[in-house]
Amino acid sequence: MSAALNLSHEPVTKIAHGKMAMWAFLASELMFFTGFFGTFIVLRNTNYQAFYDASHHLSWPLALLNTFILIGSSLTMALAIYNLERKNNGMFQTYLGLTILGAFGFLIVKYFEYSAKWADGLFPGQENHTLFYSFYFIMTGFHALHVIAGMIPMAFMLMKSYTKGGYPYPVKVETLGLYWHFVDLMWIFIFPALYLIFP
Amino acid sequence: MGHDHGNVIPAYMKVFFTLCAMTLLTVAAAKLVHFPDVGFVHGYVINITVGLAIAVFKVICVMYIFMHLKFDNPFLRFFVYVPVFLFMVLSFGLNLEFGKAPSNQHVTRTVYQQLHPGEHKAGH
Numbered sequence: 001m002s003a004a005l006n007l008s009h010e011p012v013t014k015i016a017h018g019k020m021a022m023w024a025f026l027a028s029e030l031m032f033f034t035g036f037f038g039t040f041i042v043l044r045n046t047n048y049q050a051f052y053d054a055s056h057h058l059s060w061p062l063a064l065l066n067t068f069i070l071i072g073s074s075l076t077m078a079l080a081i082y083n084l085e086r087k088n089n090g091m092f093q094t095y096l097g098l099t100i101l102g103a104f105g106f107l108i109v110k111y112f113e114y115s116a117k118w119a120d121g122l123f124p125g126q127e128n129h130t131l132f133y134s135f136y137f138i139m140t141g142f143h144a145l146h147v148i149a150g151m152i153p154m155a156f157m158l159m160k161s162y163t164k165g166g167y168p169y170p171v172k173v174e175t176l177g178l179y180w181h182f183v184d185l186m187w188i189f190i191f192p193a194l195y196l197i198f199p
Numbered sequence: 200m201g202h203d204h205g206n207v208i209p210a211y212m213k214v215f216f217t218l219c220a221m222t223l224l225t226v227a228a229a230k231l232v233h234f235p236d237v238g239f240v241h242g243y244v245i246n247i248t249v250g251l252a253i254a255v256f257k258v259i260c261v262m263y264i265f266m267h268l269k270f271d272n273p274f275l276r277f278f279v280y281v282p283v284f285l286f287m288v289l290s291f292g293l294n295l296e297f298g299k300a301p302s303n304q305h306v307t308r309t310v311y312q313q314l315h316p317g318e319h320k321a322g323h
Contacts, residue, residue: 064213
């Protein structure tokens with residue numbers, strides 16, 4: 001970095017603007033999910049039996065598998081950033097590719113989960129368990145949308161890394177990584193909240 | 200970006216294996232262990248608390264190591280502390296109402312069991 005005023009970073013804290021913006025965005029995202037969790041907790045405790053019965057139709061082993069997939073893709077994302085910062089373009093491509101593969105795997109498992117629920121008539125608007133499954137589909141659905149939204153820039157970066165000179169902006173990958181870890185964080189809460197805490 | 204945090208791969212691997220182990224622990228705590236009632240605190244409340252405590256621990260690991268909060272400018276931590284505080288207030292502060300039960304459709308588990316003594320559909 002030169003001593004001249006560099007507009008890519010906030011001048012006082014020296015944090016890259018993109019990174020700062022991503023943290024602010026994630027803060028607002030947390031507030032967005034807070035709405036779901038807050039209402040879920042209140043309605044769960046006021047409709048305990050209904051939620052208890054409905055949650056037993058969920059497949060926690062599939063969700064456990066998805067948890068491991070997401071944790072793994074978080075690790076590969078962190079390793080992709082590490083390698084790009086050290087200009088190891090080949091390793092960057094491998095790890096970013098693995099991250100995208102993990103995201104795909106997550107969505108495939110989700111597809112099987114959703115189609116099983118659909119076949120059993122467990123979705124909002126049905127006679128049984130409609131409240132719980134409204135939460136289930138909205139919370140996991142928005143989470144899955146976040147996964148898809150993360151895959152798009154990842155695929156773009158991976159494609160760009162095959163052009164001459166590789167992918168030139170490590171800080172952008174780092175910023176996307178923050179987002180990707182956040183998607184993992186939300187799943188860490190959704191997993192016990194929906195699948196586990198009805199012992 | 201170029202600021203180098205040194206060789207962080209051992210830390211990444213440690214976090215990864217911790218997360219995997221903690222995930223299994225969450226499942227075990229929820230599915231295998233039924234905590235007994237302690238005074239006025241019901242056992243299932245302890246189950247939930249343990250599950251959420253493990254989740255919080257996992258989240259701290261991810262934020263401090265994977266998301267570099269430990270290495271980056273501490274200013275960024277405000278983006279975490281403030282919304283997390285609001286998250287706690289909004290989700291758990293709303294949850295202090297217990298016990299008023301107009302009907303079976305609107306009861307806490309405790310009240311359900313008082314209304315239906317001997318029925319153990321709701322857990323345990």
